[in-house]
Structures are given as C-alpha cells and as structure tokens.
Amino acid sequence: MSEEGRNAEEVRYRALLDLDVSRPEAREELVTGLHDESWRVRRAAAEGLVRLPERGAVVERLIAVLGERDETGARNAAAESLAGMGASAVQPLVHLLGHADPDLRKFAADILGQLALPEAEGALVAVLLEDGDLNVRVAAAEALGRVGGRGAAFALERVLSNPEPLLRLSALESLAALRHPPPLADVVPLLNNPLLKRSAYRVLGLIERTEVVALVCRGLAASESRSTREAALVALGQHSARMADGARPAMYAAVGEALRRLLGAVSWVTSALESGDIEVKTGALVAAAALREPRLAPLVAEVAQEERLVPEVMRTLACFGPETGRELLASMDRLSFPAREAAGQVLVDMVDESFVPELVQMLDWGEVDLKGVAARALGRTGALEAVEPLAGFLSNPELAGVAARALVALSAGFRAQVLQVLQTSLEQGAQPVVLNALVRVGGTAQLPLVRRIAREASVPLRATAVEVLAAVDPSGGLELARVALVDEAPRVRAAAVRVLGQVGDVSLAPLLQRALSDDALEVRLAALEAVGECGAVALAEDLEALVRHPDGAIAFRAVRSLARLGVLRDEVIQHAVAHEDHEVVKAALLAGAASGGGEALALGLLGHAHWDVRAAAARVLADSREERLLPPLMNALLSETDALARRALVDAVERLSGR
Amino acid sequence: MPFDTGRPEMTAEEFRLLRDFVYAYCGILVRDDMKYVMERRLWPRLEALGLTDFSTYYRYLRFDAQRRSELETAVEALTTHETYFFREPRQLKAFSEEVLPVLERRNARSRRLRIWSAGCSSGEEAYTVAMLLLESGRFEGWELEVHGTDISRRVLNAARLGEYGPSALRSTSADKLARYFVHVGPNRVRVRDDVRAMVSFGHHNLRDVDSVPLASRVDAVFCRNVLIYFDAPARQRVLRLLYDKLVPGGYLMLGHSENLINLSADFELVHLRGDLVYRRPEMGGGGGT
Numbered sequence: 001m002s003e004e005g006r007n008a009e010e011v012r013y014r015a016l017l018d019l020d021v022s023r024p025e026a027r028e029e030l031v032t033g034l035h036d037e038s039w040r041v042r043r044a045a046a047e048g049l050v051r052l053p054e055r056g057a058v059v060e061r062l063i064a065v066l067g068e069r070d071e072t073g074a075r076n077a078a079a080e081s082l083a084g085m086g087a088s089a090v091q092p093l094v095h096l097l098g099h100a101d102p103d104l105r106k107f108a109a110d111i112l113g114q115l116a117l118p119e120a121e122g123a124l125v126a127v128l129l130e131d132g133d134l135n136v137r138v139a140a141a142e143a144l145g146r147v148g149g150r151g152a153a154f155a156l157e158r159v160l161s162n163p164e165p166l167l168r169l170s171a172l173e174s175l176a177a178l179r180h181p182p183p184l185a186d187v188v189p190l191l192n193n194p195l196l197k198r199s200a201y202r203v204l205g206l207i208e209r210t211e212v213v214a215l216v217c218r219g220l221a222a223s224e225s226r227s228t229r230e231a232a233l234v235a236l237g238q239h240s241a242r243m244a245d246g247a248r249p250a251m252y253a254a255v256g257e258a259l260r261r262l263l264g265a266v267s268w269v270t271s272a273l274e275s276g277d278i279e280v281k282t283g284a285l286v287a288a289a290a291l292r293e294p295r296l297a298p299l300v301a302e303v304a305q306e307e308r309l310v311p312e313v314m315r316t317l318a319c320f321g322p323e324t325g326r327e328l329l330a331s332m333d334r335l336s337f338p339a340r341e342a343a344g345q346v347l348v349d350m351v352d353e354s355f356v357p358e359l360v361q362m363l364d365w366g367e368v369d370l371k372g373v374a375a376r377a378l379g380r381t382g383a384l385e386a387v388e389p390l391a392g393f394l395s396n397p398e399l400a401g402v403a404a405r406a407l408v409a410l411s412a413g414f415r416a417q418v419l420q421v422l423q424t425s426l427e428q429g430a431q432p433v434v435l436n437a438l439v440r441v442g443g444t445a446q447l448p449l450v451r452r453i454a455r456e457a458s459v460p461l462r463a464t465a466v467e468v469l470a471a472v473d474p475s476g477g478l479e480l481a482r483v484a485l486v487d488e489a490p491r492v493r494a495a496a497v498r499v500l501g502q503v504g505d506v507s508l509a510p511l512l513q514r515a516l517s518d519d520a521l522e523v524r525l526a527a528l529e530a531v532g533e534c535g536a537v538a539l540a541e542d543l544e545a546l547v548r549h550p551d552g553a554i555a556f557r558a559v560r561s562l563a564r565l566g567v568l569r570d571e572v573i574q575h576a577v578a579h580e581d582h583e584v585v586k587a588a589l590l591a592g593a594a595s596g597g598g599e600a601l602a603l604g605l606l607g608h609a610h611w612d613v614r615a616a617a618a619r620v621l622a623d624s625r626e627e628r629l630l631p632p633l634m635n636a637l638l639s640e641t642d643a644l645a646r647r648a649l650v651d652a653v654e655r656l657s658g659r
Numbered sequence: 660m661p662f663d664t665g666r667p668e669m670t671a672e673e674f675r676l677l678r679d680f681v682y683a684y685c686g687i688l689v690r691d692d693m694k695y696v697m698e699r700r701l702w703p704r705l706e707a708l709g710l711t712d713f714s715t716y717y718r719y720l721r722f723d724a725q726r727r728s729e730l731e732t733a734v735e736a737l738t739t740h741e742t743y744f745f746r747e748p749r750q751l752k753a754f755s756e757e758v759l760p761v762l763e764r765r766n767a768r769s770r771r772l773r774i775w776s777a778g779c780s781s782g783e784e785a786y787t788v789a790m791l792l793l794e795s796g797r798f799e800g801w802e803l804e805v806h807g808t809d810i811s812r813r814v815l816n817a818a819r820l821g822e823y824g825p826s827a828l829r830s831t832s833a834d835k836l837a838r839y840f841v842h843v844g845p846n847r848v849r850v851r852d853d854v855r856a857m858v859s860f861g862h863h864n865l866r867d868v869d870s871v872p873l874a875s876r877v878d879a880v881f882c883r884n885v886l887i888y889f890d891a892p893a894r895q896r897v898l899r900l901l902y903d904k905l906v907p908g909g910y911l912m913l914g915h916s917e918n919l920i921n922l923s924a925d926f927e928l929v930h931l932r933g934d935l936v937y938r939r940p941e942m943g944g945g946g947g948t
Contacts, residue, residue, distance in 0.1 A: 006927070007942040013924070043924040305741060308692040310699065333825045333846060337741045340826070341699070365846040367824050401707050494724065522724035553722035583721055612672060644672055 009038045016044040021051050027058060034065055034081070035074040042073055046081035055088040063092055066107050079107055083114035090115060094123040102133035109136060113143025121149040128155050138170045145174025153180040160186045165195050172199035181206035191215065194227075201231035202279070205238025212239055213251055217258035220287070229262075233272055233283030240286045241312070248289075252319070255290035266293050273299045278306055285312045289319040297324040297343075298331040304342035317346040325350035329358050332370060344373030353383040360389045372402050379406025384414050391421035400431035411441040423449065432464035439468050447473055454480055462487065463495040474503040485511060490520035497523055501530025509536040516542055525553060532561030540567045547572050552581030559584060563591030570597065577601065582610035589613065593620040599629065606636040614640070615648035622652035630656050667705070669698040673713040677701070680720060685734055685810060686866035686893035700736040704729070735811035738888060742780040744787050744823070745830045747883065747915050753933035754879075755791050758910050762878050763797045765908065771802040773877040775904065777865060778885030779807030782818025782858070783827055786850050788881060789857040790839050806873055808863035818860045821850035866893060868900045876906045884914035891922065898923045902939055911937040 016033045019026055033045025052058050065078035082089050096108035112120040127140040144152040156171040184207050190200035219232025259265040272284035281303055288296045297320055304313045328343045362374040378386035393403040411418040422438040439446050454465035466484045470477025477499050484496035497515045500508050515527035531539045546558040559576045562568040568591050576588030592601040602620040605613050621629050637649045678689045689697050710716050720730050776785035785807035792803050809815055824846050840848040861872035880901050886894050902925045926937035
C-alpha cells in the first residue's frame with residue numbers, strides 16, 4: 001500500500017473509532033465500514049456495531065450482510081460483530097440455521113459456536129443430526145464443542161459411527177474439548193484410521209478404564225508410524241493427569257516395557273520432549289518417567305518453561321532417582337530459568353554428603369537463584385564441610401535466610417561448629433535472621449549476646465533482638481521491650497509492642513494506649529494486635545472507634561482484637577459488616593459466628609457483593625447444623641454465579657441436608 | 660511415585676484472593692492453570708516471613724505495615740521470566756536488516772534513535788538491542804538510547820550490573836561474546852562498558868499509564884513475551900500505552916507466539932521478508948498525539 005493509501009486508511013479507521021454511536025446514521029456508517037478494503041477499518045466497524053444501543057435491529061442488519069455473497073470481508077466482519085452481540089444474537093441465528101442457503105446455515109452455526117451460549121444447544125444438535133449439508137453438520141459439531149451440554153455430548157457420540165470421516169473428526173475434537181469420554185467401544189475402531197487417530201487417542205485419554213493403558217502402549221510400540229506414537233503419547237498424558245499416585249508405578253512399568261521394544265526410544269522421547277505441542281510434551285514426560293534415563297533429566301526440566309506442566313515435570317524428575325542429581329547439577333547453569341527452578345527443587349531433595357564439592361562450587365559462581373538452591377541443598381547434605389561455605393552468605397540480604405536455615409538443619413550434627421559461625425558472623429554485621437538462628441541453635445546460653453545486640457546493633461538487629469529475647473526469656477524480654485518502646489526507630493518500637501502483646505498482660509494497657517496513637521503506622525498496627533493478645537479490655541473503646549477507620553488494615557485488626565477480647569458488641573459488628581473492605585466484613589462475620597447470633601449475620605451476608613464473603617457466610621451457616629437454614633441457602637444457590645461461592649453453598653446444603 | 664513437597668497447599672479460595680489482589684495491583688493475571696506456579700513462587704516468601712499458610716500471607720499483603728514492599732516482592736516472584744541474549748533470532752535479524760534501515764532514513768536529520776524494551780527483566784533484551792545497533796554500523800555519531808523498564812526492582816539491579824552466566828548466553832555466538840562482553844569470573848561475563856552506556860533502566864508498572872519514565876516518544880518498542888501476563892482488557896490498555904509512546908511509523912516487536920488478533924487494530928501488520936512486525940500507522944490523531 002502506498003503512503004497516501006495508508007494515510008487514507010488511517011483516516012477512515014480513526015473516523016470510525018471516533019464515531020458517535022448515538023447518532024441515527026451511525027449504524028449505516030458502520031455497516032459501510034464493514035465493507036471497507038482495510039481489515040483494520042472493518043474491525044473498527046465490527047466493534048462499533050457492538051456498541052450500538054439497539055441490539056435487535058443491529059443483529060438483523062448484520063445477518064443481512066452475512067447474505068451478501070460477493071462481500072467476503074464484510075461477511076466475516078459481520079460474523080465477528082455478531083459474535084460480540086451475546087444473547088441477543090442467539091435466536092436470530094438459530095432462525096438462520098433453517099435458511100435455504102447452506103452457506104448461511106454454516107455461518108450461523110459458526111457464530112453460535114463463538115457465542116458459546118447454552119440456549120443454542122438444542123438447535124445445533126438438530127442441525128448436527130439432520131442437516132442435509134455436510135459442511136453445516138461439521139460446523140454444528142464444532143460449535144457444540146464450545147456450547148457444551150449433555151445433549152451436545154450424546155449427539156456427538158452418535159455421529160462417531162457416521163460414514164463421513166470429517167464429521168467423525170469434528171465430533172471427536174468437540175468431545176475432547178468438552179472433556180466428555182465416549183464409550184471405549186466407539187473409539188477403538190477409530191484408533192487405526194490415519195485421519196482420525198490423533199483425535200481418537202485424545203478422547204481415549206479421557207476414558208477411565210484400565211484397558212486404556214494397554215491400548216496406549218500398543219500405539220507407543222507401533223514401529224511403523226511416528227504420528228501414531230505421538231497420538232498415543234497425547235492419550236498417555238491425558239490419562240496420567242487424572243491418575244492417582246498409587247496407580248502410577250504399574251502404568252510406568254507397562255509404558256517402559258512398550259518403549260523398550262521400540263528402537264531408539266530415548267531419542268524419540270527426547271524429540272517428543274522438545275515438541276512444540278504441549279499435549280505431546282505432557283505424554284513425553286510420562287514416557288520419560290517410565291524410561292528413567294538420566295540423560296533425559298535436563299530436557300525434562302526444560303519442559304517447565306511451559307508453566308502449566310511444572311507439576312508433571314517435578315513428578316517426573318522425582319521418579320528418576322538420586323543418580324539423576326549429578327546430571328541436573330552439571331547442567332544447572334545452562335538451563336533456562338524455569339527449568340532451573342524445577343530442577344533445583346528436585347535436586348535439594350536428592351542430595352547427600354557426596355554432593356558437597358559440586359554444591360560449594362555452585363555457591364561460588366552461580367547466579368542468585370542457583371546459590372539459593374546450593375545453600376538449601378547443602379543444608380540437606382548433613383556434612384560438616386557444608387558449614388563454612390554457608391557462613392559466607394549470612395551477611396548477604398538475598399541469601400542470609402536460606403543460608404541460616406541450612407545451618408540450623410546442619411546443627412543437628414554439628415552444633416558447636418554452627419554456633420561458632422553464627423556468632424562470628426553476627427560480630428561482623430550479619431542479617432537479622434542469623435540472630436534467630438543463633439538462639440534457635442544455642443538456646444538461653446546466647447542471651448548475653450542478644451542483650452548486647454539489642455542495645456548496640458543496627459535497627460533491624462535491635463528489633464529482632466527484642467523479639468528473640470522475649471521468645472526465650474519472657475520476663476527479660478518484657479523488660480527490654482519497655483526500654484525499646486522509646487527507641488527512635490519505628491521498627492524497634494513495633495517489635496517492642498509485639499512483645500508486650502505476646503508476653504505481657506492487662507497491666508500494660510497504658511503503654512499500649514500510647515502505642516495506639518504512635519506516629520508510625522507500623523507501631524499502631526502492632527499495638528492493635530497486641531491489645532487483643534494481652535487481654536487489655538480497658539482499651540476496647542479505643543478499638544471500637546477504629547473499626548470504622550477507612551484503612552482496612554486498621555479496621556481489620558480492631559475487629560479481630562475486640563473479638564479476641566470477647567467484647568465485640570453487636571452494634572460494632574454492624575459497623576464492621578458495612579465496611580468497604582471485604583476482609584473486615586469476613587472478620588466480623590467470623591467473630592459474630594463465634595459469639596452467637598452469627599446465623600442472622602450470615603444470612604444477611606449471603607447476598608454480599610464480594611464472592612468470598614458469600615462463601616464465608618455459607619460456611620458459617622453450614623457449621624450451625626440447623627436444617628431450617630436450608631431454604632435460604634437453596635435460594636442463594638439458585639442465584640449464585642461465582643464458582644467458589646457456589647461450591648461453598650453446595651457444601652453447606654449437603655451438610656445441612658445430611659448428604 | 661508420590662511427590663510431596665511438604666509445603667502447605669494453596670486452596671482454591673486462597674489462590675483466587677491472591678490472584679485478584681495481584682491483578683488489582685498491576686493488571687497481571689495469574690491464569691487458573693498456574694495455581695501451582697503461584698504456590699511454588701510464593702512459598703519462599705512464606706518461609707522468609709515465618710508464615711504457615713497462604714491465607715495468612717494474603718492478610719499480610721493486605722494489612723501488614725510492610726504490605727507495599729511485600730507486594731512488590733510477590734509480584735517480582737510471580738513475574739520473573741525467561742530471557743537471554745539474542746532471543747528469537749529471526750525477529751532480531753529482520754529488525755537489523757529491514758527495520759533499522761527504515762529508521763536510519765526516517766531519522767537521518769535528527770540523528771537520534773530511541774528504543775524501549777518494555778518488561779526488560781534482567782536486561783538481556785535491552786543490551787541485545789544496543790548490540791544490534793552497534794553491529795549494524797549505521798549509526799556512527801548518532802544519539803542512541805535504549806531504555807529498559809520492568810515492574811521488578813530486583814531484576815533492574817541485575818540489569819544495571821550487566822553480569823551474566825551461561826544460561827543468559829546460550830544463544831550468543833562466540834564472536835559476539837568476544838566483541839561485547841568481558842570475563843569477570845570463570846562462569847561470568849559483563850556487558851562491555853560502551854554498550855552499557857547506551858542503555859538505561861527504570862522501574863515501571865505497564866498498567867500505570869501515567870508514569871512511563873520516557874520523556875519523549877520512541878522509534879521502536881520491544882515488548883516480547885510480556886503481554887502473556889495480562890488478561891485481555893489489561894493487554895488492550897498496555898497496547899494503547901505502547902501506541903501512544905511510539906512515534907507515527909514506529910515499530911512494535913512482540914514475542915514470536917504473540918499477536919494482536921482481537922486485541923487491537925491500532926497497529927498495522929508489516930510483512931517483512933524475514934518476519935512479521937507491527938507498526939503504528941504514519942497518520943492519525945490517536946491518543947497522545
């Protein structure tokens with residue numbers, strides 16, 4: 001297209017985007033746009049028509065465009081627009097399914113498939129079974145795969161024996177899309193048909209019968225056809241995804257035996273693992289687990305780039321056994337990031353003492369994520385040689401946590417050595433997590449050091465010391481916390497307040513009252529929690545005022561603390577359930593349920609705008625075990641559209657009705 | 660064989676709450692089939708914070724005083740993605756051989772070229788683009804800028820450092836390795852200083868259309884394998900932003916498996932000899948012009 005032509009196209013495109021759809025001429029201007037030579041202009045016109053207010057008239061006009069035989073671009077754009085019209089297009093399109101022109105009937109079926117609304121199921125089933133034109137029947141079969149329903153599934157099963165292979169193919173694909181397993185006997189004859197076998201194996205993978213594994217193995221061992229083997233892999237992946245862990249060893253044994261009969265099985269599985277087809281990859285993982293060939297391990301890990309396959313990758317790598325660990329370790333720095341993540345996790349579970357040298361090397365040169373894996377793995381080796389290398393990371397903010405945890409694990413065998421490196425690194429300015437680790441390993445003997453740190457060290461270490469001391473020496477911790485309440489750093493004051501909550505009592509109410517109005521939000525939030533924890537009922541009034549606070553963090557903690565104190569009044573609960581933050585509402589609901597009177601509250605919240613409040617209300621009602629609550633729950637179920645809230649309601653109905 | 664991580668499992672409700680919360684913050688959608696990925700990526704955060712289940716972690720993100728920084732950390736964990744030098748070579752070849760000559764002609768007067776690597780992760784793509792500009796030999800004496808942005812501050816630090824290991828270099832030829840990198844350790848290289856000088860990095864949430872850290876428009880945007888993190892409405896918003904930040908006639912490079920079908924007709928598809936790319940049309944008064 002010339003520069004001039006491109007500019008003119010852009011002008012027409014922008015004009016349609018900017019069109020005022022409330023103008024009476026807008027409809028015909030957009031219909032003209034459907035006929036434009038530029039796909040971008042046609043797209044803008046199709047989208048513009050969806051925005052017009054008089055849907056019924058627009059649908060009729062679009063259906064008229066569908067009938068313009070020589071206007072391919074306009075017809076397709078009209079179809080696209082109709083697919084955006086939602087329920088208002090269903091009946092006119094169902095009517096169009098009866099048109100004399102099979103081309104229009106096919107269009108209607110295709111668009112109904114895109115709309116995917118159950119209202120079209122019956123009409124599409126009738127077309128599938130009765131229309132005289134093969135293309136229309138195929139379109140209906142494909143549409144039913146998106147519309148769904150029991151009628152659709154059974155009709156699709158019926159055409160599996162139709163002599164037309166194209167119809168059988170679309171029926172198989174739609175059954176696969178609906179995840180509806182047809183009878184095994186209907187599928188077996190199709191497994192040898194070159195045109196149908198891939199789809200036939202896909203639905204075979206949906207069938208929960210023990211014979212399926214044998215059929216898949218027969219397909220895997222088929223020496224004459226790569227496509228048959230790949231189709232069998234697809235079925236294997238599908239079948240495996242539904243399988244209980246206990247049944248897997250038998251499946252792996254059967255698959256392994258079939259693959260070993262196949263010449264070059266490892267290289268074939270290798271190429272299947274590298275396939276661009278995710279279904280083939282899924283099956284290849286199962287095949288790899290059956291073969292347990294260590295060389296395959298890095299390739300298996302690479303499949304983790306497909307995020308939805310990560311659980312299967314982990315399961316597969318775990319099958320390989322410890323000998324695979326070195327294979328993974330050696331290839332770690334060349335793996336992609338997702339593969340490293342998966343391999344690292346499995347590696348940590350596989351290591352023993354003999355892995356220490358390689359892991360220490362990885363600590364030296366690896367990137368941060370690899371260093372993290374190495375540190376975790378070193379903690380699992382149970383080797384003294386792992387202690388010193390880990391100590392080097394205790395002052396590294398990104399790795400101190402994992403290194404400290406690894407050292408705590410190693411302290412089971414080498415307590416003195418671990419204590420030594422923790423103490424030394426604290427002297428040299430380690431991260432706060434190290435202090436926790438030190439007390440965990442060394443116990444009360446470390447208190448003098450903790451006290452010193454609480455007075456002298458950095459803000460993060462001072463804050464940690466206050467809490468750590470209280471955990472091992474409550475009275476000493478309380479004393480230190482009182483001092484820390486006037487520390488200039490909010491982080492230290494917040495730590496002190498948390499200690500008051502954990503080991504203090506009601507006598508600390510005045511201190512906590514002051515903390516409730518501290519300048520720093522961090523301290524105020526800690527104080528809200530602490531009031532409930534230490535039972536400072538005297539501060540209930542302060543908390544009640546905060547229930548209405550617009551910040552959900554404050555209101556939430558106020559509700560929880562009042563509930564914990566056992567002084568959450570009905571009036572306050574009513575304020576809380578009116579809060580904008582749904583977590584505050586749930587906290588009030590749960591507190592109300594615990595204190596009695598929760599049923600009325602829960603009934604009122606069955607209609608709440610947020611799905612998880614409705615789900616929580618359903619659970620509260622289910623816990624009541626009151627059968628009389630069934631009718632309102634059933635009513636709520638009828639109008640519930642959210643899947644998770646619906647599940648909670650179904651559970652509640654089942655529990656109350658004793659099912 | 661049972662596979663048990665010994666970690667708390669994320670319930671469907673916890674997943675939904677966390678997913679919705681992350682989406683509201685940055686428009687990144689964690690698909691239903693990625694529950695396991697979310698569980699795995701966030702577990703280390705629970706471990707680090709000493710929390711025992713995902714409900715508690717959700718409330719931490721909502722209500723703790725450290726919620727803002729923790730949310731950023733969580734998003735970083737969820738969006739860390741695969742990147743390496745000279746990824747998707749076919750597109751890069753088409754960019755070098757067919758797009759850069761066009762940009763050279765268009766900008767001959769200003770002798771200035773600006774390219775945005777949106778969602779640059781740890782910097783490999785931004786540096787790759789800078790290397791391609793040098794490699795082309797077309798822009799001697801020009802003002803060349805490559806700007807990388809990402810939502811994760813942690814990866815930006817790595818990007819600025821410019822040091823990489825074998826995984827990041829798995830598509831880098833030996834001659835490019837010799838020309839554009841210096842060895843800093845047995846398994847580590849650093850991008851040469853003159854390449855690093857062409858590239859700058861900044862923090863940006865693509866959902867936030869008002870805070871793009873780019874003062875003027877750019878000649879090309881690389882936004883490869885980033886849109887996959889967004890749902891359709893968020894993708895449309897991001898594409899609108901990219902459209903606004905491109906000069907008329909500027910190019911948009913998406914990942915090889917990405918396209919704009921059903922998302923945007925604002926861009927025109929350009930059939931190059933070696934690849935397909937998108938371009939903001941020359942004319943038109945769309946937003947931002």
